[in-house]
Amino acid sequence: MGMSVGGGGDDGPMMEINTTPLIDVMLVLLIMIIMTIPIQTHAVKVDLPQSNSKPQNIVEPEKNKVYIDAQGQVYWNSAPIDDVTLRQxxxxxxxxxxxxxxxxxxxxxxxxxxxxxxxxIIKRANVNKLGFVGNEQYRNDF
Structure with a gap:
């Protein structure tokens, strides 16, 4: 990059430092750093299938639904249950x-x-957070 072409008439030693190798080394180091940074922070999120070997927890941590159909079958989060299972x-x-x-x-x-x-059964279990949902289906009955 910095180069001295003859013409000054001085035959003495050149007193300037050659910075070309220093700049080349710095550019190579900069490129190496730029290439390695995305590899360290790069992450791919993959949803892997879960094995069915462990039993599924049917009791949800946020909300659960008890539904009773027209025939009188009780459902807990879409799974049919009996009174003893409901209490459990x-x-x-x-x-x-x-x-x-x-x-x-x-x-x-x-x-x-x-x-x-x-x-x-719900009252005997001392449930504190109970809500009635689906009441809009009765609005035309009264």
Whole structure:
């Protein structure tokens, strides 16, 4: 880069330092640093399939839904259950911190006896966060 072409008439030693090798080394180091930085911070997010060997936890940590269909079958998060299993799931929710919400939704054609029985189980379990969902389906009945 810096080069002296004859013409000055001085035959003495050149007193300037040759900076070309220093600049070349600095450029090579800069390129090496630039190339290695993205490799260190680069991450690829991959969703790997989970094995089904462990049982799935049917009690959700945020909210759970109890649904009763027209025939009187009780469902916990879309899985059919009986009264004993319902009580076990409710006991599991009470052990969680914070306690998850319980959404209760009976079908409009469900017999009141079934709804009353399920509400009694929920009350005996001392559930604190209970909400009735799907009440908009009854708006035309009154």
């Amino acid at each position: 799931y409710l006991d599991q929710t009470l052990q969680m911190s914070p306690e998850p919400e319980l959404h209760f939704q009976p079908d409009p054609q469900t017999r009141y006896e079934v709804v009353d029985r399920v509400l009694a």
